[in-house]
Amino acid sequence: MQTQLSEEARSIPGVDEAEDILRSCVHCGFCNATCPTYQVLGNELDGPRGRIYLIKQLLEGNSAGAKTLSHLDRCLTCRNCETTCPSGVRYHTLLDIGRAELERRTTRPVRERLVRAALRGIVPEPSRFGTLLKVGRAVRPLLPKKLQEKIPRSGKAASVRPPARHVRRVLMLEGCVQPSLAPNTNAAAARVLDRLGISVTPVHEAGCCGATEYHLNAQDDGLSRARRNIDAWWPHIEAGAEAIVLTASGCGAFVKEYGELLRRDEGYAEKARRVSALARDLVEVIAAEPLDALLSSGAPGSGAPANRLAVHCPCTLQHAQKLGGAVEAVLRRLGFDLTAVADGHLCCGSAGTYSITQPDLARTLRDQKLDALEAGHPDTIVTANIGCQTHLAGAGRTSVQHWIEVVDASLRQRTSTSIDPATQSQ
Structure with a gap:
């Protein structure tokens, strides 16, 4: 495309x-064929x-x-378009640059500015979010239905x-909203990793990933x-931590881009590259391990009953x-029964804060996604990102x-009659 x-x-x-x-x-235009907002709205300017x-x-x-602001705001940044682009266009990078410049040159309505600032x-x-969530849950029955949907029980x-009892050590990002919305997720991940001979070193100074x-x-x-x-993790990295484990795929995607985003920062460029190289989604870590250790300790493949699961793979x-x-591959290796899910490449509409800034579109995409996920009549839907899970x-x-909670629950159920040293205090 020619530019001036x-x-x-x-x-x-x-x-x-x-x-x-x-x-x-x-x-x-191949990108439009896989763009969720273009499929819903049918407007050329609401496609990549x-x-x-x-x-x-x-x-x-x-x-x-x-008009420009509206069309760029409606993009989910799901990056589905990048998977079908024959030219390898790095759309999400261009979008970040364009959005930043547009924000500089325009003034949003007061309501939008207040919502985004909030x-x-x-x-x-985490502390502010957790406090507000408690208040919201207390008054939830008094709120309109649309607001109730935003406040999970x-x-x-x-x-x-x-x-921490193993030689192998990893770090884990606790996250910002996950400790309040799904506090058991990281604990479940730590227990499953422990069974595989990997201990999690807590780093409480590391908070929101920045996404x-x-x-x-x-x-x-x-x-x-x-x-x-990076500053919080660095001493542990120098001490030999083998990976930084992310249980929320949205955080994982962003941390893996630290090296690219900070490449011009002389003080952090090299450290950021190192952190991105060490960043691993939880499923990457578990998939690389001998899962026979889990099967022998009571995962579904060893005879335990398993719910029928539908997997939503986050964008x-x-x-x-x-x-x-x-995720599907790991769950199948562990013997779980998975349903078929049509159009698994399409976004559920969560997309970070999108479900708040674009509630109508987000709800439409969510309902379409749930129809696809529920078509196989699963007992439970599992996913790998707190935003998708809550939405x-x-x-x-x-x-x-979260899929790791289902794995952990199955393991704990099978071993409940025999005390495991790692779970004795639980």
């Missing part, structure tokens, strides 16, 4: 990269090709207003984690959080991290859990 960037645009950080991406696009054109106009100096101030802060409480702020166009704030996490796992099918569960239909 304006002189003003030449001063934008990353503009050379944006120009290269624009020129790599051949405008074929149209949004690329809008960003091109923006960087060429054309006026930008509410999200940036609350979601990345109390989930399964976290159980005691096994002590929430970054994708709400507060990119500097998001990168500041990335630097704080951040299959499109960003290229790990589509990995899908908000419909109040089939139970939704």
Whole structure:
């Protein structure tokens, strides 16, 4: 695609990269065929090709207003389009650059500014988010149904984690909303890893990965959080931690990009590359281990009853991290019964804070996704990201859990009659 960037645009950080991406696009439109918002709305400007054109106009100096803002805001950043692009267009990178410039050049309505400021101030802060969630749960019955969907009922409480007792050690990001919304997820992950001879070293100074702020166009704030996490992890990395385990695929996708996002930061570039190289989604870690150790300790394959599961693979796992099918493969190795799910590549509509900033579209995509997931009549839907889990569960239909909780529960059920040293205090 030919471009004539304006002189003003030449001063934008990353503009050379944006120009290269624009020129790599051949405008074929294959991307629209896999774009969830284009499929729902049928508007060219609500598909990747149209949004690329809008960003091109923006960087060429054309006026930008509410229309451009609306179309770019409606993008889920699911990156499904990148999987079908024959030219390898790095759409998500171009979108980040375009959104940042658009935010600089436009003024949002007051309500939008307040909502986004609240999200940036609350979601990345576990204590603030946890306090607000408790208040919301207390008044939940008094709220309209649409608001009730955003406030999940109390989930399964976290159980005691096994002590660090193995030579092999990994770090684990606790996250920002997951400790309040699904406190048992990381505990379950630690217990399953313990059975595989891997201990989790807690690093409480590491908090939100930074994705929430970054994708709400507060990119500097998001990168500041990335630097704080690197500082918190670095002593443990130097001490020999073999991986940084992420149980939320959205966090995993972002942490794996630290090296790219901080490549121009002289103080952090090398450390960021090292952190990204060590970042592993939980399923990557478990898939690489001899799962016979789990089977012998009581996973479904050794005779335990298993629920019929439908797997929702988050966009951040299959499109960003290229790990589509990995969770399904592990669950099948462990003997779980999985249903077929049509259109598994399509987004559920969660997309970070998207379900709050674009509630109607998010609800439409959620209901379509649930119809596909429930077609095989599963007992439980499992996923790998807290955002997807909460969003899908908000419909109040089939139970939704993180897949590691289902594995852990099966193991604990099978070993409940014999005391395991790692679970004795639980």
